[in-house]
Amino acid sequence: MKRKFLIILSTAYVIFMACLCFYYFSKGETHSYQVAFGGMLCGLVPLCLILFTKIKFNMPIMISYFAFLFASQYLGSILGFYHLGWWDTFLHLLSGALLSFVAIALYERMTHQHTRNDISYWLVFLFVLAFSVFGGVVWEIYEFSMDQFFNMTLQGGGNFDTMVDLIADTTGALIIATIAAVKTKKRFNMS
Structure with missing residues (x-):
C-alpha cells in the first residue's frame, strides 16, 4: 500500500512538472521551463528508487520531500514566492x-x-x-x-x-x- 501510494505521488509530481515544462516552453519562459524540467528529474529520483531498488521509504519523509519540492520549485521559483x-x-x-x-x-x-x-x-x-x-x-x-x-x-x-x-x-x-x-x-x- 505504501509503495503504491509513493509511486502514485511520484508519478503525479512528474506529470505535473512535465505539464508545466511544456506550458512554459511553449510560452518561451526559459527560467520556468528549466525549473519544471528540474522538478521532473527530482520527482523521478524516488520513483526510480522505488521501482529499481529494495529501499524502503519512510512515508512522512517522502511526503515532506514532495511538499518541499512543490514549495521550492513551483511556489518559490515558478510563482515567485522567493521574492517575498x-x-x-x-x-x-x-x-x-x-x-x-x-x-x-x-x-x-x-x-x-x-x-x-x-x-x-x-x-x-x-x-x-x-x-x-x-x-x-x-x-x-x-x-x-x-x-x-x-x-x-x-x-x-x-x-x-x-x-x-x-x-x-x-x-x-x-x-x-x-x-x-x-x-x-x-x-x-x-x-
Missing part, C-alpha cells in the same frame, strides 16, 4: 529539519535495536547535526556552481544569501538534533 524575502530562509530552515529526519532514519537503519542503548546521545546529536548541515553545504556548493558555470542567479544575495541559508539550515538541524538527543538520553536512562 523570507521564503528562501523559511525553506532552508525546513530543509535543515527534513535532512535531520533523514539522518535519524539512516541512524535507525544502520544500527541494531539492541545496541542503540550503548550509543551516546551526544553521538546521535552530532551525527544528525553534521549530516543535515553537510546537506546544506552541498546545496550551497550547487548554487554557487550553477551561478559560475551557467550564469544563473541562485545566490541572489551573494555571500549574505549563502550565510543566511546556512544559518537557517543549521537552526533547523539543531532543533531536530536536540530533540533526537533528548529522546535518546531518555531511552538510555530508562534502560
